Structures are given as structure tokens and as C-alpha cells.
Amino acid sequence: MENASKALIIAGAILLAILLISLGILIFNQAQDTVNNSGMSQAEITAFNNKFLKYEGNRQKGSVVKSLINEVLASNSDSSLPDVTVSVDGETKTSTSDIDTKKEYKVELEYENTADSDNLGYVKNIKITTNS
DSSP, rough: OOOHHHHHHHHHHHHHHHHHHHHHHHHHHHHHHHHHHHHHHHHHHHHHHHHHTTEEEEEEHHHHHHHHHHHHHHHHHHHHSSOOEEETTEOOOOSTTTTTTSSEEEEEEEEOOOOOOOTTSEEEEEEEEEEO
């Protein structure tokens, strides 16, 4: 009887040790995934895209479009961020000089969707068309 109780205690201790080791390995792997995962990168993409999302729409005033172009120019001046292209009625723009504040514009955002690109998910192009 005494040997059977010691055997059960030893077996319980071994099972508990295996459980603790497994739990430690699980926590370690989750910590590694968090470090290696692009979770922070996804937050950066969202923050970058949010700068331009507020300008998207079908009936944007010219003054809003000018603000958008200025936002893009400021963003493009930061070399750590991906460049964004702005086209107004099919013509690439690098200034606000041709934007008429009395007109309305349609603003569409295009995102990088090439899987092998470092900028996957970022706003890539902004297409602006004059409403007639």
C-alpha cells in the first residue's frame, strides 16, 4: 500500500512537471509570434491610411482636395513612409495650383495589393476626378 501511494505521488509530480513545461513552451511561442508578427506593422498601416481616409468621397470641395494634396506632399517628404501618387483627371499632380475651390471632386483611394511588396495594404494612389 505504501509503495502504491508513493508511485501515485511520483506519477502526479511527473504529470505536473510535464504540464508546466508545456505551458512554458506555449507562452514562449506566443511571445515569439508577437515579436515576429506584423501586428505593429498593421497598426502603422492603419495610422498611415487614416490620414487619407477622411478625404475619400464623391462630393469633396476643392479646398478639401487641396488639403489632401498638401497632406500627400507632407507624407511623401518623409522618407520612412511609402510615397503616394495623386492624379487629378488622369494627370499626376505635385501641387495644388490647378485645383478650383469652387468645383466638387470625387476622391478614390487605391491600396497596394501586390503580395511581394513591402508596402502591402498602404494607400498607393489617390485618384481625383472633377464632378460634372
